Amino acid sequence: MGRARRLSVLCALSALLGCVSPAPLARGEQEDGRTTEWHIVRLLGKPAGYFFVREVDLEDGGVETFQRMRLRMSRAGTLTETELSTTVRESAGGGVTAFESRQRTGKNTVTTSGKVLGERLVIEVLSDGAPTRKLESAFDPRARGPHWIERELHEKLVGAGDEGDELRQFVFSLDVLKCVEQHSVAGPIEEVELADGSRRALRRIESRLDVPPGITITSWIGADGRTVKSAMPVMQIEVLRSTREAVLAEDFASPPEIFVSSSVPLDEPLPTRRRDITYRIRRRGDGDRDNSATEEPALATRAAPWRLEASGAAGHDLRADPASSGWIVRVRAVEPTTSVQRPVAPTPALAPFLAANVFIESDDPQIAEIARTIVGDETDGWRAACRLEKWVHEAVRDKNLGTAFATAKEVLESRAGDCTEHAVLLAALARAAGVPARVVAGLTHAHQSFVGHMWTEVWVGEWIALDATIGRGRVDADHIAIATSALDIASVSELFLSLVPIVSGVRIEVVAAR
Numbered sequence: 001m002g003r004a005r006r007l008s009v010l011c012a013l014s015a016l017l018g019c020v021s022p023a024p025l026a027r028g029e030q031e032d033g034r035t036t037e038w039h040i041v042r043l044l045g046k047p048a049g050y051f052f053v054r055e056v057d058l059e060d061g062g063v064e065t066f067q068r069m070r071l072r073m074s075r076a077g078t079l080t081e082t083e084l085s086t087t088v089r090e091s092a093g094g095g096v097t098a099f100e101s102r103q104r105t106g107k108n109t110v111t112t113s114g115k116v117l118g119e120r121l122v123i124e125v126l127s128d129g130a131p132t133r134k135l136e137s138a139f140d141p142r143a144r145g146p147h148w149i150e151r152e153l154h155e156k157l158v159g160a161g162d163e164g165d166e167l168r169q170f171v172f173s174l175d176v177l178k179c180v181e182q183h184s185v186a187g188p189i190e191e192v193e194l195a196d197g198s199r200r201a202l203r204r205i206e207s208r209l210d211v212p213p214g215i216t217i218t219s220w221i222g223a224d225g226r227t228v229k230s231a232m233p234v235m236q237i238e239v240l241r242s243t244r245e246a247v248l249a250e251d252f253a254s255p256p257e258i259f260v261s262s263s264v265p266l267d268e269p270l271p272t273r274r275r276d277i278t279y280r281i282r283r284r285g286d287g288d289r290d291n292s293a294t295e296e297p298a299l300a301t302r303a304a305p306w307r308l309e310a311s312g313a314a315g316h317d318l319r320a321d322p323a324s325s326g327w328i329v330r331v332r333a334v335e336p337t338t339s340v341q342r343p344v345a346p347t348p349a350l351a352p353f354l355a356a357n358v359f360i361e362s363d364d365p366q367i368a369e370i371a372r373t374i375v376g377d378e379t380d381g382w383r384a385a386c387r388l389e390k391w392v393h394e395a396v397r398d399k400n401l402g403t404a405f406a407t408a409k410e411v412l413e414s415r416a417g418d419c420t421e422h423a424v425l426l427a428a429l430a431r432a433a434g435v436p437a438r439v440v441a442g443l444t445h446a447h448q449s450f451v452g453h454m455w456t457e458v459w460v461g462e463w464i465a466l467d468a469t470i471g472r473g474r475v476d477a478d479h480i481a482i483a484t485s486a487l488d489i490a491s492v493s494e495l496f497l498s499l500v501p502i503v504s505g506v507r508i509e510v511v512a513a514r
Contacts, residue, residue, distance in 0.1 A: 036052075036053070036054050036055075037052070037053045037054075037226070037241065038050060038051075038052055038241070038242050038243055038244050038246070038247050039051040039052075039053075039239045039240060039241055039242055040195050040239070040240045040242045040246070040247060040250060041069065041071060041237070041238070041239050042236070042237070042238040042239075042240070043071070043073065043235045043236065043237055043256040043258065044235055044236050044256040044257075044258070044261055045236055045256075046254070046255065046256040047250050047251065047252055048071045048072055048073060048252070048255055048256050049069065049070045049071035049072055049082070049252065050069070050070060050242075050247045050250075051067070051068070051069045051239055052067070052068045052069075053065065053066065053067045053068075054066045054067075055147060058089065060091065060092065061091070061092030062089060062090050062091045062092050062097070063089075063090055063145070063147040063148075064087060064088070064089045064090075065087070065088050065090075065145065065146045065147050066085070066086070066087045067085065067086050067087075067146075068083070068084070068085040069082070069083070069084045069085070070082065070083050072252050072255040073255050073256055073257075073258045074255050074256065074257045074258065074259075075257075075258060075259040075401040076257070076259040076260060076401050077257075078400065078401040079255065080401075082104075083102075083103075083104050084101070084102070084103050085101065085102045085103075086099065086100070086101045086102075086174050087099060087100045087101075088145045088146055088172070088174070089145070090144065090145030090146075090147060090148060093148075094144040094145055094147070094148025094149075094152075095116070095141065095143075095144065095145070096116055096139075096143055096144070096145045096172045097115070097116055098113070098114065098115045098116065099113065099114050099172070099174060100112070100113040100114075101113075101174050107128075107406065107410055107414075108127050108128035108130075108406075108407060108410060109127070109128055110125065110126070110127045110358055110489075111125070111126045111127075112124070112125050112126075112177070112489055113126075114177070116139050118139075118141070119138060119139055119140075119141060120136055120137070120138065120139055121136065121137045121138070121139040121177070122134070122136050123135050123136065123137065123177065123489070125357075125358045125489045126358075127358045127407060130358065130361060130364075130407075130409065133356075133357060133358055133489070135488075135489075137177065137178075139172075139179060140170055140179035142170040142179070143170045143171060143172040143179035144169065144170065144171065144172070145172065149169055149171055149182070150225070150227070151225065152167070152169065153167065153169070153184060153205065153207075153221075154221060154225035155225075157184060157185075157186040157203070157205055158186070158203045158205070158221045158222075158223070158225065159223070159225070161186045161203075162186065163186055163187060163188050164185070164186060165185070165186040166183065166184065166185050166186075167183075167184045167185075167186075168181055168182070168183050168184075169181070169182045169184070170182075171209065173209060173211060175211070175493040175497070176211055176493050176494050176497070177489070178211070180209055180210045180211050181209075181210040182207055182208070182209050182210070183207070183208050183210070184205055184206065184207040184208075185205070185206050185207075186203065186204075186205060187203070187204030187205060187206060187218075188203075188204055189201050189202065189203055189204075190202060190203075190204050190220065192220045192228065192229055194228060194229065194240060194241070195240035195241065195242045195246065196242075196246070200222070200228065202220035202221060202222055202228055202229070203220065203221050203222075203223075204218065204219070204220055205218070205219045205220070205221055206218050206219075207219065211494075211497060215232060215234070215497070215500055216232065216233075217230055217231070217232045218230065218231050218232070219231075226241065227241065228240070228241045229241065233505070234500050235256075235258060235261070235262065259401065259451070259452075262451075262452060262502075263449040263450065263451045263452075264443065264449060264450040264451075264502065264506055264507070264508050265448065265449045266445070266448055266449060266450060266508060266510075267509065268509075268510060269448065270445050270478055270510065270513075271510075271513040273513070274333070274445075274476040274477045274478045274513075275332065275333045275476060275477055275514070276330075276331075276332045276333070276477055276513065276514035277330075277331055277477040277478070277510060277512070277513045277514075278328060278329070278330045278331075278510070278511040278512040278513070279328070279329045279330075279331065279480060279508055279509065279510060279511060280321060280324060280326055280327070280328055280329075280507075280508070280509045280511050281326050281327050281329060281480075281506055281507070281508050282321070282324045282325060282326025282327070282506060282507055283325070283326065283505065283506055283507075284505040284506060284507055312463075312484060313440055313442070313457065313463070313465070313481030313484055314334045314457055314462070314463040314464055314465045314475075314481075315331055315332040315333060315334040315465070315477070316329065316330070316331055316332075316480075316481050317329070317330040317332075318330075326506075328511065329480060331477040331479070331480060331481075332477060333474060333475065333476050333477050334462075334464055334465065335464070335474065336382045336460050336461065336462065336464050337461075337462070338460070338461030338462065339380055339381075339382070339460070339461065340380075340381045340382075340459075340460045340461040341379050341380065341381065342375075342379060342380070342381045342384055342433060342434040342435050343433070343434020343435075344381060344434055344435060344436055344459065350436045350459060352486040352488065353431070353436035353437055353438050353459060353486055354431050354434070354436050355431070355486075355488075356428075356431070357486070357487060357488045357489065358407065358488075358489055359407045359408065359424055359487045359489075359492065360407075360408050360424055360427050360428045360431060360437075360486075360487050361407060361408050361409045361428055362408070362427075362428045362429075362431035362432040363432075364408075364409050364412075364428075366409070366412060367408060367409065367412060367428050367429060367432050368432045370391075370412070370429065370432075371388065371429045371430075371432035371433040372432075372433070374387050374388055374391045374429070374433075375387055375388065375433045381434075381435045381458070381459075381460040381461075382458070382460040382464065384430075384433055384435060385430055385433075385435050385437075385458040385460065385464075385466060386466070386473050388426055388429045388430055388433065389426055389456075389466045389467075389468045389471060389473065390471060390473070391429075392422055392425050392426045392429065392468035392471075393422070393468045393469070393470070393471025394471070395412075395415055395425075396411065396415055396416065396417055396421060396422055396425065396468070397415050397416070398414070398415060398416035398417075399416075399417070399418065399469075400416060400417065400418065401418050405420050405421075406420075406421050406424070407424065408424045408425045408427070408428030408429075409428075411424065411425040412425060418469070419453050419454045419455065419467075419469045420454045422454075422455075422456075422467075422468035422469040423439045423440075423454040423455055423456045423468065423469075424439065424487065425468070426456045426466065426468040427439055427456050427487070430456070430458050435458050435459070435460065436458065436459035437456055437457065437458050437459070438456070438457050438463075438484050438485060438486055438487070439454055439455070439456055439457075439484070439485055439487055439495075440454065440455050440456065440457055440465065440479075440481045440483070440484050440485075441453075441454050441481075441482055441483050441484075441485070441495050441496065441498065441499055442454075442455075442479060442480050442481040442482040442483070442499075443479070443480045443482070443502065443508075444478060444479050444480075445478040450480065450508055452499065452502070453469075453479065455467040455468075455469065455475060455479060456468065457484065465479065465481075467479070480508075482498050482499055482502060483495050483498035483499070
């Protein structure tokens with residue numbers, strides 16, 4: 001995906017992840033490349049940070065593209081800062097040869113690097129103080145890097161294209177570590193307001209990556225092939241071309257508030273008994289609060305309609321609702337009906353939920369020892385998981401929104417965090433005790449609204465939800481799951497991408513309660 005357009009997706013992920021970075025904004029970027037760009041990033045109409053890109057020619061005729069984004073946001077009054085950086089090397093023909101991404105998700109930095117070997121992608125993942133984890137995946141040799149994609153887009157849709165022309169490209173997406181198709185459509189020439197307040201005639205391009213939920217990014221590109229502005233509906237993200245001087249002069253002291261602004265208000269109270277509730281979820285329509293940054297994109301009529309992905313979460317049934325162009329979700333509180341002994345055998349289906357990874361370090365000696373101490377001689381998987389949930393609820397004493405998205409080992413050391421920290425620590429302890437576990441991203445009811453939340457599910461003959469943030473030994477129907485994940489490195493971004501339709505703006509109505 002092109003430079004500023006791709007970083008719009010990273011902006012969305014960062015806002016959802018809430019990663020922490022101690023680095024000051026707009027310092028230390030080196031401008032010694034063939035091409036250097038600076039962009040201001042706005043969220044919800046307020047300056048939130050910047051995006052920097054540098055391209056360097058390689059001796060073999062290829063190009064190395066380095067991109068860094070830093071954002072500053074407020075989560076219910078708690079300041080969080082985000083830092084994401086990526087480096088992609090591509091050959092003279094645009095083929096991806098290697099990449100590296102660095103993401104600070106807590107105190108530690110997670111570094112993911114990879115090399116393309118024919119039709120295989122060899123990946124290494126390293127988190128501070130943890131062993132290097134390796135994996136391989138298939139690679140589509142048709143996929144091209146950001147420099148090539150940007151150049152081809154300009155040549156075919158901006159330089160020589162007309163309104164309505166289309167272009168399909170294969171892109172290596174660092175967000176999900178996959179080769180995916182990008183579909184772009186040329187729009188009209190429009191007068192667009194720039195970062196300095198001036199206006200300029202630019203070609204409008206709409207691009208959609210073939211990654212659920214199918215985010216459409218609108219870009220405005222000049223005759224010189226440079227992206228001047230890009231936008232997407234999530235939290236009104238805008239990325240506007242600027243200069244280093246303008247970025248340094250920008251006031252980031254009052255960052256946008258992203259926690260409350262992404263909540264979903266409920267028009268009526270939830271029932272007192274919350275064991276079986278049916279909801280209708282649909283996009284906000286005319287007359288609702290508008291969370292979009294652009295007009296409804298033309299690609300909306302050409303690509304798959306907005307949808308919720310079937311999460312497969314415990315007690316959830318999902319079906320389309322043609323009457324509202326939305327979805328009907330029935331949520332039932334589920335209790336175990338079978339008994340399973342631990343340790344559970346790592347069958348192919350369950351192996352990912354028993355394995356250690358960079359966020360769930362169930363192979364860490366301290367985590368393994370604590371799990372043994374808490375569970376003791378309890379052999380029933382469900383009763384063991386309930387003991388672990390109670391311990392995590394009590395052990396994470398400093399419950400705050402400033403920790404963002406730490407790994408299980410970090411949480412064990414700091415005993416601090418919000419729902420994400422409770423979820424990953426419980427998952428790690430459960431896996432260490434031989435009980436398959438996964439995390440669930442979705443919404444929970446709070447103060448007459450639904451807010452973003454994360455909890456844990458354990459497999460005890462069937463998937464059953466536990467929420468260590470609450471610590472009640474059960475999860476009621478006031479939790480709406482959007483996606484589940486083993487939290488391996490390739491699925492983290494997919495997990496948070498699944499929440500994009502929610503923070504883009506939806507309405508939730510109670511249809512029935514039983």
